[in-house]
Amino acid sequence: EVYTALAEMEELLETESVLITNLEGYIRVQENKLNFLKNKMDEYQREHADASSDITAYVSNPINAYLLTKRLTTDWRQVENLMEHDVGTEFVQNITQYRNVLKFPSDEDLNGAAVALLRLQDTYQLDTSSVARGKLNGIQYSTEMSSDDCFELGRQSYVNHDYHHTVLWMNEAMARMLEEPHNHTQSFTKAEVLEYLAFSTYKEGNIESALTMTNELLQLLPHHERANGNKRFYEKEIANQEQLKKMKGDDGTDEMPKSDLPVAKSDPGVYDITERKAYEMLCRGELKPSPTDLRPLRCRYVTNNVPFLRIGPMKLEEAHLDPYIVIYHDAMYDSEIELIKRMARPRFRRATVQNSITGALETANYRISKSAWLKTQEDSVIGTVVQRTADMTGLDMDSAEELQVVNYGIGGHYEPHFDFARKEEKRAFEGLNLGNRIATVLFYMSDVEQGGATVFTSLHAALFPKKGTAAFWMNLHRDGEGDLRTRHAACPVLTGTKWVSNKWIHERGQEFRRPCSLDEDHGEFAI
Numbered sequence: 001e002v003y004t005a006l007a008e009m010e011e012l013l014e015t016e017s018v019l020i021t022n023l024e025g026y027i028r029v030q031e032n033k034l035n036f037l038k039n040k041m042d043e044y045q046r047e048h049a050d051a052s053s054d055i056t057a058y059v060s061n062p063i064n065a066y067l068l069t070k071r072l073t074t075d076w077r078q079v080e081n082l083m084e085h086d087v088g089t090e091f092v093q094n095i096t097q098y099r100n101v102l103k104f105p106s107d108e109d110l111n112g113a114a115v116a117l118l119r120l121q122d123t124y125q126l127d128t129s130s131v132a133r134g135k136l137n138g139i140q141y142s143t144e145m146s147s148d149d150c151f152e153l154g155r156q157s158y159v160n161h162d163y164h165h166t167v168l169w170m171n172e173a174m175a176r177m178l179e180e181p182h183n184h185t186q187s188f189t190k191a192e193v194l195e196y197l198a199f200s201t202y203k204e205g206n207i208e209s210a211l212t213m214t215n216e217l218l219q220l221l222p223h224h225e226r227a228n229g230n231k232r233f234y235e236k237e238i239a240n241q242e243q244l245k246k247m248k249g250d251d252g253t254d255e256m257p258k259s260d261l262p263v264a265k266s267d268p269g270v271y272d273i274t275e276r277k278a279y280e281m282l283c284r285g286e287l288k289p290s291p292t293d294l295r296p297l298r299c300r301y302v303t304n305n306v307p308f309l310r311i312g313p314m315k316l317e318e319a320h321l322d323p324y325i326v327i328y329h330d331a332m333y334d335s336e337i338e339l340i341k342r343m344a345r346p347r348f349r350r351a352t353v354q355n356s357i358t359g360a361l362e363t364a365n366y367r368i369s370k371s372a373w374l375k376t377q378e379d380s381v382i383g384t385v386v387q388r389t390a391d392m393t394g395l396d397m398d399s400a401e402e403l404q405v406v407n408y409g410i411g412g413h414y415e416p417h418f419d420f421a422r423k424e425e426k427r428a429f430e431g432l433n434l435g436n437r438i439a440t441v442l443f444y445m446s447d448v449e450q451g452g453a454t455v456f457t458s459l460h461a462a463l464f465p466k467k468g469t470a471a472f473w474m475n476l477h478r479d480g481e482g483d484l485r486t487r488h489a490a491c492p493v494l495t496g497t498k499w500v501s502n503k504w505i506h507e508r509g510q511e512f513r514r515p516c517s518l519d520e521d522h523g524e525f526a527i
C-alpha cells in the first residue's frame with residue numbers, strides 16, 4: 001500500500017500527470033470528431049433549408065437530385081461511421097496499460113488515507129469544518145474539501161463502523177451542499193446524506209434525532225422503503241423507552257447517562273489520565289515539563305574520551321535526567337541523510353511489529369510507516385554513521401541491529417511501546433543471540449512541519465524532530481530488566497513528512513562498557 005509512507009505518495013503524482021495527459025488527448029480527439037460532425041450537420045441544414053423553400057424546383061434540377069442522393073448515401077454513411085467509431089478506445093486501452101507500469105492506489109489505500117485523516121482529527125482535536133476548509137491547527141493550507149470529498153470521508157467512516165466520524169463528515173457534506181446550490185457535479189443527494197446521518201445518529205444513541213432526520217428524508221422521498229421501516233423501528237424504540245421510564249417512576253429530571261467508570265480521586269490532570277490521553281496531549285504539546293523539571297537540564301560539548309571527538313566534540317542536550325535521555329546535535333549531516341534516504345527508498349516495506357505470542361512479524365494499525373534496513377558495510381557513509389553512534393553512546397556496535405530507516409506517511413504514527421522485549425516476549429530477537437535491546441539511538445532525518453513528536457508517555461516528555469539530531473536512551477536497567485519508564489510513541493504526522501533512523505544496540509559486547517549490577521541502579525551511564 002502507498003498511504004503508509006510519504007515517499008511513495010510522491011509517485012502517485014507522476015501517475016496523475018500521465019492520466020491528465022491521456023485525458024487531454026481523449027478530449028481533443030472527441031472534440032475533433034464532434035466538430036467534424038457539427039460542420040456536416042450545418043452543411044445538411046443549409047442544403048435542406050434551400051431545398052425546403054421550393055421542393056419541386058429543387059428536385060427537378062438533376063444536379064440537386066444527384067447531390068441529395070449522394071448526401072443520403074455515401075455522405076451519410078461517413079457520418080454514421082464516424083458516429084459509430086469510438087475514437088476513445090485507444091485512450092482507454094492506454095489506461096489499462098498504465099495500470100501495469102504506474103503506481104495506482106487501491107481501495108485499501110483510500111481507506112488508510114481516510115482513517116489517517118480521522119486519526120489526525122482526533123489526536124490534534126481538529127474541528128471538522130476547519131479541516132474541510134483546509135485549515136490544520138490554525139494554519140491555512142491551499143487545499144479545501146468539496147461537499148463530495150466530505151461525503152466520501154463520511155461514507156468511508158460508515159464502512160468502518162465509525163459512526164462518530166460519519167455524523168461529523170455527513171453534517172459537513174450537508175452544510176457544504178447547501179452552500180453550493182449550483183454544483184452540478186455533486187455525486188450525492190440530500191436524501192442519501194440524511195439516511196447516513198439518521199442511521200449513524202441512532203448508532204451513537206440518539207434515537208429522537210434519528211427519527212427527526214428519517215422524517216425529513218421521508219418528506220423528500222415518501223416511499224423510501226428502508227426509511228419507512230426505520231421510522232417504525234425508531235418510534236417503537238422511543239415508545240419502549242418511555243414505557244420503561246414510567247415503570248421506574250422516573251420523573252425525567254435525571255437524564256444524564258450513568259457511567260460506572262472509576263472516578264479520579266487525586267489530581268486528575270497528572271495521575272489519573274489514561275495513557276492514551278497523555279499520549280494525545282503530549283502530541284499536541286499540551287503536557288509540558290514544569291520549570292522545576294527543566295532547570296537541571298544542561299547542554300554541553302562532549303568528547304566521551306574518544307580521540308576523534310576531542311578534535312570535534314559533539315553537542316549534547318539533556319532532555320530528561322532519570323531515565324537519562326539526551327539529544328545529540330549534528331549527529332547526521334545533510335549529505336549523509338540524502339544518501340541514506342536514496343538507499344532506503346527502493347527497499348521500503350510496510351513496517352512490522354512482533355507478535356508477542358508467536359514471535360511472527362506482522363503489520364498493525366498502531367504502527368503505520370514504511371521502513372528499510374541498511375547494512376553497515378553497504379556504503380562508507382553508513383559505516384561513518386555507525387562509528388559516530390559508537391562514539392556518541394560509548395557502546396559496542398557489533399551487537400547492534402542494521403540501521404532501520406523509517407518514513408511516515410499521512411497520519412503515520414507508532415503508538416506507545418517499548419523498544420526492548422519484555423520477559424513474556426520470549427521469542428523476541430530469537431536467533432540473534434545478542435540479548436535484549438539495551439539502547440536506542442533515534443536519528444531525526446527531517447524537520448516535521450506539524451506533529452510527529454516522539455513522546456514518552458510515562459515521563460511526560462516530548463521530543464520534537466529536528467533534522468540532523470539524534471535522541472539516545474538506555475532501555476534496560478543495569479540488572480538487565482527493562483526500564484518501563486522508556487515507554488514512548490511516535491505521534492501522527494499532521495503536515496510535512498517525517499524521516500527517522502533507528503539504531504538499536506543489544507546487550508552483548510557491552511559487559512565492560514556498561515557493566516551490569518544486581519541493583520537496578522539507573523544512574524547516568526558512561527558517555
Ligand SMILES: O=C(O)CCC(=O)C(=O)O
Nearest residue numbers: 414453454489490500502
Ligand atoms: O519515530 C519516532 O519518533 C519513534 C520511532 C520509534 O519509537 C520506533 O521506531 O521504535
Ligand SMILES: [Fe+2]
Nearest residue numbers: 417418419488
Ligand atoms: Fe520505539
